[in-house]
Amino acid sequence: MAESTSRIASGNEMKKHSTSDRPVSLASFHQNAILTVLGDAAAAAVLKRGALVTLALRQRIYEPEQTIVDVYFPLDCVLSVVARMLDGSEIEVGTIGREGMSAFPLLMGASATANSCYCQVRGTAIRIPAEVFHSLAASEPAFRQVLDRYLQAYVNMLGQLAACNRLHSIYERCARWLLMTRDRVDVDRLPLTQEFLAMMLGTGRSGVAIAAATLQNAGFIKYAHGTIDIVDRAGLESAACECYEVARDQFGGLLRSVTR
Amino acid sequence: MAESTSRIASGNEMKKHSTSDRPVSLASFHQNAILTVLGDAAAAAVLKRGALVTLALRQRIYEPEQTIVDVYFPLDCVLSVVARMLDGSEIEVGTIGREGMSAFPLLMGASATANSCYCQVRGTAIRIPAEVFHSLAASEPAFRQVLDRYLQAYVNMLGQLAACNRLHSIYERCARWLLMTRDRVDVDRLPLTQEFLAMMLGTGRSGVAIAAATLQNAGFIKYAHGTIDIVDRAGLESAACECYEVARDQFGGLLRSVTR
């Protein structure tokens, strides 16, 4: 595992993404559950200071112990908060999609965190400077309120994840992960290798391969060279552990409010 | 496991604790990292509306989806936030001691949470009504600030726990758990059965028994009929996974500020 992990990490270093910044359009606001609640004046500030960016696979959002300078509101991408252990292995400890945003530590008065965060499924997001985020949170009660609600859902999801990681099988967690990610992009096709999924789940690729094969034989998914298709969503739900529903219900309103 | 869990649960129902409420003394404030920061006026409010209570093993603090009416600030007890799965099994998803308090959901604008919370190591705590807590958080910036800092440490601990539950062995996690609990009571003797510890760690008792025996043979701890003695603290640290240090550093200032 250590070897494969380092190979991935070195792959990251090689990629230098040219994020083509574009101006934000008001229309894109409704694609993110947090931005949706902004009033006209606040929205204007985001239009002025924010940018619409395209995030590539594994593009870094923030690093451990480094000051967070930008806040990302995903529109159709998915971010992962990842903990890195001393032995170099990584494991996902949080998923962020169009129901939320990337900068929890800022909400709690911190400027950095112990984990790193990077793009897990490529797509677009709205990026604003941290100071704009702070002023919005201070001046817009509705904004602060939905952020608190999001934070609460996130904390509950974290607890469920801790339990899930201990109590449930790879097969169940694999199905759960796919569903949670799918809900955040609202598309049935995900660009995703088994090796990457294995890292997210904190397990070996062989384990994921077996679980994926089982899911595929059951007719729930279809795997092909870095892209996975969710064929039978209901079937996948039946394969997932209860944690999926628990987490979904936590984010319930937030995810629904931007469902197309 | 299901059987043993239900046996524990039925044991809970039987116990009806008569929490002998006593008036709060100002001197006890410095035993809790959050209460320490209160100014005179705020402290007076707590003296008036709060109570010093003794919590017994497994005494309930709050239940899932039920409105939280009281907030507890542990002085020398330890509380556990516990997730209950559909199959009835329970697992700890948060530890609360003299570095913090029991009511995260209130901090984020919620009145209930998905998990339950109960006393894990008996001892004393200061209890105040939720509305007093709210008014303190609103009127005392220093109070709110230390709460935010605590929340941040707690969230980071949750992430580390999620990773730890997946990546580390029972032996390592057992040592980590003992150390984290010890830091919160500052005493080397804990009333704690292996069966209870197994539930906290989300594992079977036999696994804990083997890990405990190994720790005992190494001379780090000493187990005897529901009480465990930490003999060699440094040794125990060497047996624990990195997660102990990570979590300790997160709570660092908060735990130190009340270390006797």
Next chain:
DNA sequence: TACGCTACGTACCGTATCGTACCGACCGCG
């Protein structure tokens, strides 16, 4: 079209852990 790379499928073995069971040691209580 040939080549090479990436990613998937599969197999094998060692091991941590689970579930269960049984027994002995200790404790509280009568």
Next chain:
DNA sequence: CGCGGTCGGTACGATACGGTACGTAGCGTA
């Protein structure tokens, strides 16, 4: 002092999973 209950130590088979290895299929590129 004896008895029942709790708790800890140990054992054992079943199994999920990790780690590794190897073969193959699709895809991009020249």
